[in-house]
Amino acid sequence: MSSFAHLTKIEIRLLFRDPLAVVLSLILPTAILLGLGSVPLLRERNDELGGIRFIDYYAPSVLVMSVAVMGLAIMPGVIATYRERGMLRRMRTTPIPPGALLGAQLLVGLGTALIAALLVVVAGRLVIGVPLPQHPVGFAVAFVLGIAAVFSLGLVVAALAPNARVAQTFSTILFMSVMFFGGVYVPLSMLPDSIARIANYIPPGVGVLLDAWTGTAPPVLPLVIMGAVTLGLGLVSARVFKWE
Amino acid sequence: MAVIEVKDLVKQYGSHRAVDGVSFTVEEGEIFGILGPNGAGKTTTVECVEGLRKPDSGSVSVLGLDPRRDGRELKQVLGAQLQESSLPDHMRVEEALNLYASFYRDPADPAHLIRMLGLEEKRKAPFAKLSGGQRQRLSIALALIGNPRVAVLDELTTGLDPQARRDTWDLVEEVRASGVTIVLVTHFMDEAERLCDRLAVIDSGKVAAIDTPAGLAARAGEEQRVRFKPSRPLDDALLLALPEVAAVDRSGGQVIVSGRGNLLSAVASLLAVNHIVAADLRVEQATLDDAFVALTGRSLDHP
Numbered sequence: 304m305s306s307f308a309h310l311t312k313i314e315i316r317l318l319f320r321d322p323l324a325v326v327l328s329l330i331l332p333t334a335i336l337l338g339l340g341s342v343p344l345l346r347e348r349n350d351e352l353g354g355i356r357f358i359d360y361y362a363p364s365v366l367v368m369s370v371a372v373m374g375l376a377i378m379p380g381v382i383a384t385y386r387e388r389g390m391l392r393r394m395r396t397t398p399i400p401p402g403a404l405l406g407a408q409l410l411v412g413l414g415t416a417l418i419a420a421l422l423v424v425v426a427g428r429l430v431i432g433v434p435l436p437q438h439p440v441g442f443a444v445a446f447v448l449g450i451a452a453v454f455s456l457g458l459v460v461a462a463l464a465p466n467a468r469v470a471q472t473f474s475t476i477l478f479m480s481v482m483f484f485g486g487v488y489v490p491l492s493m494l495p496d497s498i499a500r501i502a503n504y505i506p507p508g509v510g511v512l513l514d515a516w517t518g519t520a521p522p523v524l525p526l527v528i529m530g531a532v533t534l535g536l537g538l539v540s541a542r543v544f545k546w547e
Numbered sequence: 548m549a550v551i552e553v554k555d556l557v558k559q560y561g562s563h564r565a566v567d568g569v570s571f572t573v574e575e576g577e578i579f580g581i582l583g584p585n586g587a588g589k590t591t592t593v594e595c596v597e598g599l600r601k602p603d604s605g606s607v608s609v610l611g612l613d614p615r616r617d618g619r620e621l622k623q624v625l626g627a628q629l630q631e632s633s634l635p636d637h638m639r640v641e642e643a644l645n646l647y648a649s650f651y652r653d654p655a656d657p658a659h660l661i662r663m664l665g666l667e668e669k670r671k672a673p674f675a676k677l678s679g680g681q682r683q684r685l686s687i688a689l690a691l692i693g694n695p696r697v698a699v700l701d702e703l704t705t706g707l708d709p710q711a712r713r714d715t716w717d718l719v720e721e722v723r724a725s726g727v728t729i730v731l732v733t734h735f736m737d738e739a740e741r742l743c744d745r746l747a748v749i750d751s752g753k754v755a756a757i758d759t760p761a762g763l764a765a766r767a768g769e770e771q772r773v774r775f776k777p778s779r780p781l782d783d784a785l786l787l788a789l790p791e792v793a794a795v796d797r798s799g800g801q802v803i804v805s806g807r808g809n810l811l812s813a814v815a816s817l818l819a820v821n822h823i824v825a826a827d828l829r830v831e832q833a834t835l836d837d838a839f840v841a842l843t844g845r846s847l848d849h850p
Contacts, residue, residue, distance in 0.1 A: 305649070306649040306650045309645070309646055309649040310646065310649075313638065313642060313646050316637075316642070317635050317637050317638060320637035320673075321637065384635075385635070388632070388633040388634075389629060389630075389631050389632030389633060390632065390633065390634060390635065392599070392629055392632055393627075393629055393632040393689070395599060396597055396599065396622060396625075396626075396627035396629065397622055397647060397650040397651070397693065398619050398622040398623050398650055398651060398652075398693070399650040
């Protein structure tokens, strides 16, 4: 097995040995969606939301949560801990290419976020009848670019934070912002229009996800911005990455 | 054959010269010690050898490779055990070794290292559950997993209990016996004296001396002291007449004779001729500790 594959395998195992991380990243979003879905009022058609149920309207925000938990609440802390405890330094004394550890970490994080999202979509459909995304291609593109953009935010913190505590401070700020603009705390429909519009451009772009979910092709500009954020922040974090 | 050549190495942090013109060579198959107090520049020096830091000036060559230019190649043949480097809490001993083995072209057998380092019972134990000594042994195993020709061991026994320290020392000798050249960074005298074939004493970023432990001790002065309690009074003049004797002091009932050369046998035959029996006879020689004080003007253990 190549060293990268081996590293990825171990990172997956380590994630699954941390029950809190598994619950937070994989189970919590689905549990919240189903919990809200158990409230009859939220399953009634709502004219203020253009005739769809609140729970259908809220589903994309739950996806934002699943991505934010992995990309901002967990991943930066893991890498900062590796740095704090000299694990990155030790890796540096081996022939493994420097990016491999980050690559493995990113792969595991993205994979986990995707599985969490899949759980939300499938459980939402089966248990409380949330329709599947109506514009599947647009939704897939918007979601992948959105996840990547959120992870690139987390990656900047992961690249620089000297220890887990500092990582936590900065990623909490990012986490709260992403959750807020993702309509997790307060549904977007209850926020002023201006904020709802900005939210299209704040990773992962919840408005765009909602559009694609309800069947509208996602607008191009927010997608381009997500791509640009990913590329830009990805390059920055690779450039400024601190090994110790 | 020189395996490591360090020449005029300089490394500066801000206005502080951590390493200030360090030069030494390490021969194949030896245990070479780098001894000095905390903050003397030992770790920075070996980090330049390992390719973790870029020297400001000077040159480093390890097995003919330049650690900065040929970093990837060097890391295939140099194993490093770092100070204060841990593993993820949930990673198991065996997993760590298998993982690190996958990083190398021609790794050692993880099962063999686990046996050699006495970690068999802990094969499945997560890192968080290992004792300090076990972590240190795992750390050594990880430094050896790539089948290195050179191993750099930094502050190997800091924080270990006396038994674990001695076990670790035995282990280092075994590793050397298997043909690995070892650079041992330490601030412990006894460790350097016990393990090292040669050592460089580093102080304030400079090499104060390079020699064998015995050679360094001898530099501190050839002077020896013989102490004893004579069975009956003894005239100082008799002792001072011996060419080996430099001075005679008395402390309570004890006579303290200092001098050089074959001091003990000269004093012993004088006592025998005069039918004096020496009680509590003790010979004191300069130690590596004395050498360190002589070289740097301060003691390592009591700064």
